[in-house]
Amino acid sequence: MCLAVPGQIESIHGNEPLTRMARVNFGGVVRDASLAFIPEAKPGDFIIVHVGCALSVIDQAEAQKIFQWIHEMQDGASKGRPSNEIPG
Amino acid sequence: MKFLDEYRSVPMAKKLVRQIHQRTSRTWTLMEMCGGQTHAIMKAGLDDLLSPCIRLVHGPGCPVCVTPMHVVDEALDLASRPGLVFASFGDMLRVPGSHGDLRGVKAAGGDVRVVYCPLEAVKMAIQNPSLEVVFFGIGFETTAPATALAVLQARQAGIRNFSLLVSHVLVPPAIETLLADPDCTIQGFLAAGHVCAVMGCTEYVPIADRFKVPIVVTGFEPLDLLQGILMAVTQLEANHAQVEIQYSRVVRQDGNAAARTLMESVFERISANWRGLGEIPASGLGLRAEFSAFDARKKFRLQKFEDFDPVECISGLILRGLRKPVECPCFGASCTPEFPLGATMVSEEGACAAYYRYRTPSTSVPHPLP
Ligand code: SF4
Numbered sequence: 454m455c456l457a458v459p460g461q462i463e464s465i466h467g468n469e470p471l472t473r474m475a476r477v478n479f480g481g482v483v484r485d486a487s488l489a490f491i492p493e494a495k496p497g498d499f500i501i502v503h504v505g506c507a508l509s510v511i512d513q514a515e516a517q518k519i520f521q522w523i524h525e526m527q528d529g530a531s532k533g534r535p536s537n538e539i540p541g
Numbered sequence: 542m543k544f545l546d547e548y549r550s551v552p553m554a555k556k557l558v559r560q561i562h563q564r565t566s567r568t569w570t571l572m573e574m575c576g577g578q579t580h581a582i583m584k585a586g587l588d589d590l591l592s593p594c595i596r597l598v599h600g601p602g603c604p605v606c607v608t609p610m611h612v613v614d615e616a617l618d619l620a621s622r623p624g625l626v627f628a629s630f631g632d633m634l635r636v637p638g639s640h641g642d643l644r645g646v647k648a649a650g651g652d653v654r655v656v657y658c659p660l661e662a663v664k665m666a667i668q669n670p671s672l673e674v675v676f677f678g679i680g681f682e683t684t685a686p687a688t689a690l691a692v693l694q695a696r697q698a699g700i701r702n703f704s705l706l707v708s709h710v711l712v713p714p715a716i717e718t719l720l721a722d723p724d725c726t727i728q729g730f731l732a733a734g735h736v737c738a739v740m741g742c743t744e745y746v747p748i749a750d751r752f753k754v755p756i757v758v759t760g761f762e763p764l765d766l767l768q769g770i771l772m773a774v775t776q777l778e779a780n781h782a783q784v785e786i787q788y789s790r791v792v793r794q795d796g797n798a799a800a801r802t803l804m805e806s807v808f809e810r811i812s813a814n815w816r817g818l819g820e821i822p823a824s825g826l827g828l829r830a831e832f833s834a835f836d837a838r839k840k841f842r843l844q845k846f847e848d849f850d851p852v853e854c855i856s857g858l859i860l861r862g863l864r865k866p867v868e869c870p871c872f873g874a875s876c877t878p879e880f881p882l883g884a885t886m887v888s889e890e891g892a893c894a895a896y897y898r899y900r901t902p903s904t905s906v907p908h909p910l911p
């Protein structure tokens with residue numbers, strides 16, 4: 454029910470804040486989504502869409518952190534590593 | 542799909558699972574709040590992979606599952622009226638009311654239409670001026686802004702044949718209710734990423750402080766969930782209780798101000814009844830007075846329906862993390878996804894449905910993460 458899916462903005466239509474829409478490509482399937490909640494979004498941005506409304510622009514730098522962190526993680530590392538070493 | 546598939550890497554998931562096993566000195570009980578997370582955990586078999594270090598209990602974070610019976614009865618009443626289109630998310634069609642479900646009303650000739658987006662219901666109202674269109678506004682903070690946007694668009698378009706049956710609920714008051722229960726065994730939370738994409742994290746800080754529980758705002762893919770669990774465990778082992786964001790590619794500390802402003806302009810906080818949890822003060826959203834023309838309860842003078850849960854259904858205990866679905870005597874016998882007794886068996890994201898789909902011998906699928 455709270456499912457929200459990542460997609461990429463292909464184009465933006467309208468200027469009026471309540472009715473501004475984007476064509477969004479979800480892995481090949483293109484659908485419309487409202488941009489009322491993310492006025493800052495631009496074509497090319499990856500966004501998260503829930504029930505036809507975009508909720509957030511995906512931060513691409515943050516998106517990579519988990520892989521880097523897993524990559525650097527030593528299997529067999531000692532217990533109790535402080536939580537601030539986990540990206541978040 | 543980009544930003545989805547890469548978070549399902551099996552070798553990386555295995556590495557995270559090993560880390561979690563290495564870092565735990567005892568069994569910790571964590572609750573994942575959102576039904577989408579429950580579904581992903583069961584599908585990937587993460588609960589089995591993490592046993593016995595982590596005991597996962599499944600929270601009341603499926604809006605379909607917590608919508609009380611009286612609201613379903615209101616929906617059945619509305620949907621049966623001639624000249625009225627009842628627009629609903631598909632998940633709500635099979636939720637049992639006191640006398641049947643929306644699917645039954647539709648089969649009997651009621652004009653029940655499944656929509657994917659609340660804005661579609663506004664369009665329907667514009668295109669069908671002779672019909673009344675009622676949208677069934679259910680969901681958490683993730684969904685409420687979209688419902689608010691539908692109301693604002695309807696007002697802007699000047700249409701009078703659109704209204705809402707609202708039953709939106711808010712997550713933090715439910716978490717507080719669970720933690721205040723003396724029987725509560727939950728030691729840490731995975732908070733629902735998409736709720737926090739809207740609301741941000743500030744509401745969770747006093748909860749983490751007061752109840753001394755780590756709360757990690759977590760995404761929905763296996764790597765997200767495992768990293769969220771690892772972050773919670775790392776805090777628990779170090780005796781910390783803070784709010785952290787795992788799902789930082791989507792969630793900002795202060796959430797989405799535009800969505801929140803729209804939501805708060807249309808709705809105010811009211812007391813709400815949760816299926817399984819009962820009445821929780823300030824845990825629901827109601828239309829503000831200036832939007833009362835969009836309130837289907839007033840517009841169609843709905844009668845008051847009573848709430849009751851089928852006696853044999855233990856979903857109240859499941860939603861509070863006190864029981865597992867397989868402990869219910871009805872599970873898989875008198876209660877199945879096709880003929881559900883309780884709402885946790887209806888929605889794909891309900892704990893009972895997730896167990897039925899992924900944990901019963903006849904339907905079990907091989908775990909994607911061996
Ligand atoms: S299996 Fe059915 S009856 Fe039992 S708790 Fe789940 S929904 Fe209720």
